[in-house]
Amino acid sequence: MTDTTSAAVAEASRRGRPRGSYAKTEARRHKILTAAFEVFSTSGYRAGSLKDVADKVGLTQAGLLHHFPNKEALLEAVLTLRDEESVSRTGALTAQGIEMLRGVVELARYNTTIPGLVALYCVLSAEATDPDHPAHEYFQRRYNWVRSTMTEAFDELARQGQLRSGIAPSTAARQLVALMDGLQVQWLLDNDSVDMPAEVVAFLEAITTEKF
Structure with missing residues (x-):
């Protein structure tokens, strides 16, 4: 997916949500990225697991995957941030x-x-x-x-x-x-x-x- 496409998808999703719901989702995503920073910097990408990240923010792996579809997407978001x-x-x-x-x-x-x-x-x-x-x-x-x-x-x-x-x-x-x-x-x-x-x-x- 190109940067332009990603931005368009994000904007469309943003318009379709109530502002309060979006703010809560963004706050949760930020907590997940903070946890991923800690896990990947301590254990490395290969050894650090989605379960480790999910545990740090009190989510199940399924709950984590609601925000990031896979481990690769989470890594890309961490690096980009x-x-x-x-x-x-x-x-x-x-x-x-x-x-x-x-x-x-x-x-x-x-x-x-x-x-x-x-x-x-x-x-x-x-x-x-x-x-x-x-x-x-x-x-x-x-x-x-x-x-x-x-x-x-x-x-x-x-x-x-x-x-x-x-x-x-x-x-x-x-x-x-x-x-x-x-x-x-x-x-x-x-x-x-x-x-x-x-x-x-x-x-x-x-x-x-x-x-x-």
């Missing part, structure tokens, strides 16, 4: 040029406040290297999009003379993605010794002429 919340809070990946990169620094700062979601991302992105994993294509698309978006930002810096000589925008983008992912793992292992936003700032200031 994580990305939407991160981008909306920091502006990362929606601005351009230098402002987009400043948003990335804010994203690294925001991530220090959500260790459970960072753990979820790390666990699932590792699991999803298996081509048979249901999130495999999601992470492929996500990495391609993030690298492309960051490359455009570094391209803009190069045009403005803000990228240091000899730095290829595509290489800088790939290195920044790798840095952020690697920092997240190190931070989860020992968050007292890792300052994620400071490390991202140090990298960006090393390859650009700007202050972050």
Whole structure:
């Protein structure tokens, strides 16, 4: 189902329900996603079960499946919500040029406040290297999009003379993605010794002429 189709279906469903009923349904869905965050980040996607998620919110598996038709749909909703919340809070990946990169620094700062979601991302992105994993294509698309978006930002810096000589925008983008992912793992292992936003700032200031 395309994003447009999904939106249309959601809107049609929304119009067909009383407002109070819809609000209660959305609240229940949010509780389910919160529980899924906890289960998948602790146990991983394969080991974490729908029963584990349902138990956390006081539902039967049948009740859970009323809101999400299967485990794959629940996983996609969890990942989508994580990305939407991160981008909306920091502006990362929606601005351009230098402002987009400043948003990335804010994203690294925001991530220090959500260790459970960072753990979820790390666990699932590792699991999803298996081509048979249901999130495999999601992470492929996500990495391609993030690298492309960051490359455009570094391209803009190069045009403005803000990228240091000899730095290829595509290489800088790939290195920044790798840095952020690697920092997240190190931070989860020992968050007292890792300052994620400071490390991202140090990298960006090393390859650009700007202050972050």
